[in-house]
Amino acid sequence: xxxxxxxxxxxxxxxxxxxxxxxxxxxxxxxxxxxxxxxxxxxxxxxxxxxxxxxxxxxxxxxxxxxxxxxxxxxxxxxxxxxxxxxxxxxxxxxxxxxxxxxxxxxxxxxxxxxxxxxxxxxxxxxxxxxxxxxxxxxxxxxxxxxxxxxxxxxxxxxxxxxxxxxxxxxxxxxxxxxxxxxxxxxxxxxxxxxxxxxxxxxxxxxxxxxxxxxxxxxxxxxxxxxxxxxxxxxxxxxxxxxxxxxxxxxxxxxxxxxxxxxxxxxxxxxxxxxxxxxxxxxxxxxxxxxxxxxxxxxxxxxxxxxxxxxxxxxxxxxxxxxxxxxxxxxxxxxxxxxxxxxxxxxxxxxxxxxxxxxxxxxxxxxxxxxxxxxxxxxxxxxxxxxxxxxxxxxxxxxxxxxxxxxxxxxxxxxxxxxxxxxxxxxxxxxxxxxxxxxxxxxxxxxxxxxxxxxxxxxxxxxxxxxxxxxxxxxxxxxxxxxxxxxxxxxxxxxxxxxxxxxxxxxxxxxxxxxxxxxxxxxxxxxxxxxxxxxxxxxxxxxxxxxxxxxxxxxxxxxxxxxxxxxxxxxxxxxxxxxxxxxxxxxxxxxxxxxxxxxxxxxxxxxxxxxxxxxxxxxxxxxxxxxxxxxxxxxxxxxxxxxxxxxxxxxxxxxxxxxxxxxxxxxxxxxxxxxxxxxxxxxxxxxxxxxxxxxxxxxxxxxxxxxxxxxxxxxx
Amino acid sequence: xxxxxxxxxxxxxxxxxxxxxxxxxxxxxxxxxxxxxxxxxxxxxxxxxxxxxxxxxxxxxxxxxxxxxxxxxxxxxxxxxxxxxxxxxxxxxxxxxxxxxxxxxxxxxxxxxxxxxxxxxxxxxxxxxxxxxxxxxxxxxxxxxxxxxxx
Numbered sequence: 001x002x003x004x005x006x007x008x009x010x011x012x013x014x015x016x017x018x019x020x021x022x023x024x025x026x027x028x029x030x031x032x033x034x035x036x037x038x039x040x041x042x043x044x045x046x047x048x049x050x051x052x053x054x055x056x057x058x059x060x061x062x063x064x065x066x067x068x069x070x071x072x073x074x075x076x077x078x079x080x081x082x083x084x085x086x087x088x089x090x091x092x093x094x095x096x097x098x099x100x101x102x103x104x105x106x107x108x109x110x111x112x113x114x115x116x117x118x119x120x121x122x123x124x125x126x127x128x129x130x131x132x133x134x135x136x137x138x139x140x141x142x143x144x145x146x147x148x149x150x151x152x153x154x155x156x157x158x159x160x161x162x163x164x165x166x167x168x169x170x171x172x173x174x175x176x177x178x179x180x181x182x183x184x185x186x187x188x189x190x191x192x193x194x195x196x197x198x199x200x201x202x203x204x205x206x207x208x209x210x211x212x213x214x215x216x217x218x219x220x221x222x223x224x225x226x227x228x229x230x231x232x233x234x235x236x237x238x239x240x241x242x243x244x245x246x247x248x249x250x251x252x253x254x255x256x257x258x259x260x261x262x263x264x265x266x267x268x269x270x271x272x273x274x275x276x277x278x279x280x281x282x283x284x285x286x287x288x289x290x291x292x293x294x295x296x297x298x299x300x301x302x303x304x305x306x307x308x309x310x311x312x313x314x315x316x317x318x319x320x321x322x323x324x325x326x327x328x329x330x331x332x333x334x335x336x337x338x339x340x341x342x343x344x345x346x347x348x349x350x351x352x353x354x355x356x357x358x359x360x361x362x363x364x365x366x367x368x369x370x371x372x373x374x375x376x377x378x379x380x381x382x383x384x385x386x387x388x389x390x391x392x393x394x395x396x397x398x399x400x401x402x403x404x405x406x407x408x409x410x411x412x413x414x415x416x417x418x419x420x421x422x423x424x425x426x427x428x429x430x431x432x433x434x435x436x437x438x439x440x441x442x443x444x445x446x447x448x449x450x451x452x453x454x455x456x457x458x459x460x461x462x463x464x465x466x467x468x469x470x471x472x473x474x475x476x477x478x479x480x481x482x483x484x485x486x487x488x489x490x491x492x493x494x495x496x497x498x499x500x501x502x503x504x505x506x507x508x509x510x511x512x513x514x515x516x517x518x519x520x521x522x523x524x525x526x527x528x529x530x531x532x533x534x535x536x537x538x539x540x541x542x543x544x545x546x547x548x549x550x551x552x553x554x555x556x557x558x559x560x561x562x563x564x565x566x567x568x569x570x571x572x573x574x575x576x577x578x579x580x581x582x583x584x585x586x587x588x589x590x591x592x593x594x595x596x597x598x599x600x601x602x603x604x605x606x607x608x609x610x611x612x613x614x615x616x617x618x619x620x621x622x623x624x625x626x627x628x629x630x631x632x633x634x635x636x637x638x639x640x641x642x643x644x645x646x647x648x649x650x651x652x653x654x655x656x657x658x659x660x661x662x663x664x665x666x667x668x669x670x671x672x673x674x675x676x677x678x679x680x681x682x683x684x685x686x687x688x689x690x691x692x693x694x695x696x697x698x699x700x701x702x703x704x705x706x707x708x709x710x711x712x713x714x715x716x
Numbered sequence: 717x718x719x720x721x722x723x724x725x726x727x728x729x730x731x732x733x734x735x736x737x738x739x740x741x742x743x744x745x746x747x748x749x750x751x752x753x754x755x756x757x758x759x760x761x762x763x764x765x766x767x768x769x770x771x772x773x774x775x776x777x778x779x780x781x782x783x784x785x786x787x788x789x790x791x792x793x794x795x796x797x798x799x800x801x802x803x804x805x806x807x808x809x810x811x812x813x814x815x816x817x818x819x820x821x822x823x824x825x826x827x828x829x830x831x832x833x834x835x836x837x838x839x840x841x842x843x844x845x846x847x848x849x850x851x852x853x854x855x856x857x858x859x860x861x862x863x864x865x866x867x
Contacts, residue, residue, distance in 0.1 A: 338838055341785045342851050345725045349793075352729040353859040408859045419850050420843060 001038055002063060007031045010066055011059055012099045026052055029299055030059030036297050037064070037200070037249045042274045044206065044252040044265070044298040048314065051301055053253040054086070057202050058093040060251060062105045064200060065114075069104040071199040073114075074247075075138045076224075078205045080120070083140045086204070087116050090136070112136070122146070122187075122227075123165035126194050130169055133196035141208055144220035144227070146184050159183070166190040173239060184219055185233075188226035189240050195227065199248045201272065206252030210259070212267025225271045247272045257298065262290040265298070326428070326435045335427045343425045350408050414506075421499055423462050429455070433462045440467060461502075468528045490541060494531045501525040554614025563617065564674040566646060567624040570639040575675050578668045582624060585631055594664055597623050602661035604647075606654040611662060620667040622647040724786065732793045735759060735768070736800055743805050756808065760801070761815040768794060772822060775830075784837065788830045792855050795823050799856065 004027060011030070013023035029045060033056060036043035043060075045053050065071045077083040090112060098106040107113045115135040119125040121143045128137065146162060163175045163183070170190050177183055203209070211217045213225035213232070226233055229245040237243070250272045258264040266281035275281075280293045305317045325331040335341055413424040436446055450456055472491055476484055502525070524535035533544030550558045567582065568575045583593035597620065604619035605611050611619075625647055629639040651657065677684045739756040746753035763769050772794065775787050798820060802809055809816040831848060838844040 338785050338834060339841065339844070339847055342788070342847075345785070345789045346851060346855055348725045349729055349789075349855060350859040352726070352733060412854060415854070416850065420847070 001035050002031055002067075004028065004031050007034075007059075007063055010099055010102075011062060012097055013055070013059065022051075025301060026055050026059060029056040029301065030063060032299050033057075033060050033251060034063050036299075037251060040277060040297050041249050042252070042269055042272075042297050043249075044254075044257055044294075046254055046257040046298055046300040048300075048302045049255045050303060053255070054089050054204075055093065055097075057204075057251055057253055058090060059097070061200065061202070062093070062098055065105050066102060068199065069113075070134070072134065072196055073136045073200050073202065074198040075136070075202045076204060077138065077140050078208060079142060080140055082204065083118060083138050087118055087138055090116060119143070122191055122223075123162060126165050126169055126191060129194055129196060141205075141220060141224070144223040146187065146219060146223060162187055169194055184223055185226060188223040189233075189235060189243055191223075191227045192229050192243050192246060193240060195246045197246055197248055201228070201247040201250045203250060203252045203268075203272075205254050206268045207254040207256050207258070207264070209268040209271045210264035212264075213271045221271055225273075228272050230271070231273045231276075245273055247274070250274055257300075262287075262294060265294060324428075326431045333427060333431060337425070337427075337430075340425045340427045340430060344427060346412070347409065350412065354408060417499075417502075421495055422465055423458055426458075426462075429459060429462060433459065433466050436463060437466045437470065440470070464527050471528055490532075490538075490543075491528060493538075494528050494535075497531070497535075498525045554612040557613065559612075559614035560617050560670055561673055563614075563670075563672050565668075565670050565672055566621045566642045567628065567668055568675055569678075570625060570628055570635045570642055572635070572638075574679070575669045575671050578624075582628065582668070585633070586627065597627070597668075598661050598664050600627060601664060602659065603651045603657045604654060605658045605661055607656050607658045611658070616662060616665070617667045617670060618650070619661065620664045622650055624668060725789065728786075728789060728793060732797055736797055739797075739801055740804060743801075743807070747805075747807075753808070756801075757812070760798075760808065760819065761812060768797075768819065772826065775826060784830055784833045788827075788834060791823060791827045791830055792852065795827065796856050796858070798823065800858065 007027055007030060011027065013026045013030075029047065033043040033045050037060070045056050047053050047056070061071075061073055065073075075083075075086050077086050094106045094112045095110045100106070101108050101110065103113060105113060115132075116138060117128050117135050118138045119128055125137065125139060125143075128135070159177050159180070163177060166175060166187055167173060170193060173186075173190055175183055175186050175190075209221055209224070211221060213221055213230055215222075228247045229243060231245070233243075235243045250269070252268060257268070262281040266275050266278060269275040269278060278293055278297070281290050283290075285293075302313045304311050304313055306312075307317055319329065321329055323330045324333040326333070335344070416422070416424045432448070436448070438444065439446060448459065450459065468491075472487075475487060479487060524531055533548075535543075535545055537543060537546040537549045550556045551562055553559060565575045565578065567578045571578060571581050573581055579590060579593070582597075583590045586593060586596075588596065601616075601619040601623035604622040605615060625639050625643050629636060629643050677687075739753075739759055742753045742756040746756070758764060758767060760768055771790065775782070775790055778787070834848065835845055841847070
């Protein structure tokens with residue numbers, strides 16, 4: 001046992017804790033959990049999200065290790081990214097929060113004294129513990145799902161790899177791969193033989209084990225339980241002589257330790273064989289009695305917010321809508337739309353037909369029908385994600401984990417989309433879309449959390465469809481009837497292109513697992529608006545993309561609109577005076593100057609038969625600036641800067657260049673948006689406020705410059 | 717989701733599944749024992765409270781609380797049931813052609829009536845007729861699980 005003051009002498013939890021963490025609460029929690037572990041061998045930190053359970057756990061480990069330097073710790077994180085996070089947090093905690101280099105927790109170099117070992121699978125764990133068990137091991141729970149990993153490999157190679165790993169370290173054991181379920185048990189038992197006895201196991205997101213240890217639960221729970229030496233397992237002692245408990249103490253972390261039943265809490269303890277002392281949790285006692293039992297090992301603190309001088313917990317400061325509706329608080333969802341009702345019936349019908357198959361034993365993931373989530377599958381079972389649905393670990397059957405209905409429902413949804421060019425109706429999702437669609441009129445923002453990846457895509461598609469319909473209605477209202485026909489035709493073209501694009505995307509996803517195309521990055525098919533303004537320009541239609549193209553196509557008469565007359569900028573004069581001023585500067589009559597400049601511009605033009613307007617303008621400007629930078633005077637610095645930023649390297653780009661450049665025409669006197677803006681300082685100040693203008697000359701080569709030289713400042 | 721709606725459909729499909737199972741088992745047993753499938757005949761052509769006839773009579777009466785969607789789902793479930801029985805064993809239809817035909821006609825009539833009612837109520841939805849065609853196609857086609865190979 002330890003008291004707060006002793007803990008405070010060892011740990012400084014003020015040291016660089018993330019924002020919002022309360023150091024005193026962390027310390028109190030750590031001491032409480034430490035003492036619970038000493039008393040009961042198990043502790044559960046169930047603080048709400050954001051209160052720093054990880055830091056409490058690391059503080060517990062530091063306290064325990066200070067008094068027992070040889071202590072062995074195993075961390076089990078839910079997924080690989082969190083596994084890495086735990087390692088990073090351990091290093092930070094030791095450096096920032098352990099008060100001194102005690103050479104037990106913190107080394108002289110401020111790093112953890114124990115080596116931290118990340119294991120990517122159970123074979124690696126076997127290898128590493130055999131090499132040196134006196135290190136801290138970081139695992140992820142998904143590694144215990146041997147079956148899924150093996151299946152993901154697509155053949156038996158992974159199974160054989162597991163067998164070889166076990167047989168290498170325990171050569172007297174022989175494993176058969178005939179029954180995969182038996183093999184998993186045998187493998188877990190052999191892992192148990194190799195594991196040292198961990199003084200502490202830190203089980204992050206412990207609720208993932210809430211279905212406990214048993215025949216029907218997920219493989220990972222069973223493999224973990226056996227590896228930790230579950231007492232219920234009958235073991236052939238002639239082969240597994242030293243099979244036994246490997247978790248001395250267990251520290252669980254989760255913000256949601258149970259959902260409604262204390263049995264779920266007990267199940268988690270039982271995976272590590274720690275349920276024996278708390279059997280009341282699964283007994284016939286009252287909820288209050290069970291709560292008392294849980295209090296022996298569980299700590300829970302909640303977020304509080306000060307509102308109008310009153311301290312409120314989250315249940316008080318936020319309003320939850322639990323009745324199902326999304327329009328009125330605590331009102332259930334009303335479905336008035338017959339299409340939606342019929343689709344609900346159809347989906348249920350297909351699910352009920354599939355359930356008729358004896359393999360499914362009349363069980364199914366009913367949650368999806370009652371939730372906001374997409375009817376569609378997210379993906380094949382991904383061992384990192386644990387399945388298509390929440391709670392997929394309640395079963396060992398892969399097909400059931402995936403959701404037995406996914407293939408049938410996918411076909412149904414695809415066919416609906418093909419037939420009606422819309423997503424399959426979904427009462428809750430459609431109601432949510434209806435609620436959210438006000439935002440494009442009001443500008444309100446909403447943050448939507450969903451449980452399935454596919455729901456995001458489906459929700460977005462539904463919102464896009466809804467936005468399109470609203471936009472079309474609005475345009476038809478605002479535009480003169482004379483153009484309605486053309487607008488509808490364009491809209492039809494857009495819908496066709498969008499359907500084809502989405503189908504391509506779907507095929508791509510099926511084939512390459514979420515890889516996106518450059519098409520998708522452009523976002524030109526998301527909505528009619530995006531298609532019109534960002535999509536490909538279309539012949540015969542002056543779309544946003546078409547207008548944009550006019551300003552960027554060197555053949556277009558508008559190409560020079562957003563260019564700058566750089567010679568005018570350097571000489572600080574109106575475009576109409578450039579030719580005369582330059583001729584004077586170089587000491588030539590205008591006609592001779594024009595001929596010389598024409599020849600000089602040749603190296604900035606390619607040897608193409610015809611030179612586009614934009615390219616001719618650029619070549620003349622480049623030749624003028626190149627010439628101008630050679631003459632000393634107030635314009636030289638500016639000309640040099642323009643040359644470096646805008647034209648340096650141009651000659652090399654257009655090589656081989658033309659031998660005979662065309663006449664320079666009036667390109668030196670071209671007026672552009674920027675030359676005109678320079679003469680309208682008030683307008684320029686409005687559209688380009690001074691505080692937004694960079695101090696230095698632009699480093700962007702593709703953007704024309706327009707700002708005037710600030711009075712009295714030197715050009716860099 | 718409206719739990720009542722969800723429960724109501726679940727109850728409908730469960731009842732029809734049970735009915736189909738009874739008819740199938742009865743037909744198999746009767747075939748093995750070379751006897752008349754009395755129970756199957758009773759369910760399909762009889763007049764008792766648990767027969768198809770009793771259900772159709774209720775649908776025709778358009779009781780309060782049974783909206784058009786509900787009635788449509790019931791009628792289509794009954795049509796699917798009949799088709800399933802015919803596919804599995806045409807014996808009943810061949811042996812009792814008049815009863816069979818009368819039932820099929822009654823179901824078709826009911827379906828047309830309820831469909832018209834639904835279309836009238838959804839006139840603002842231009843594609844509702846097409847939607848019902850699509851619905852029928854999928855509803856009547858029985859779903860089969862996709863078989864996967866054990867890894």
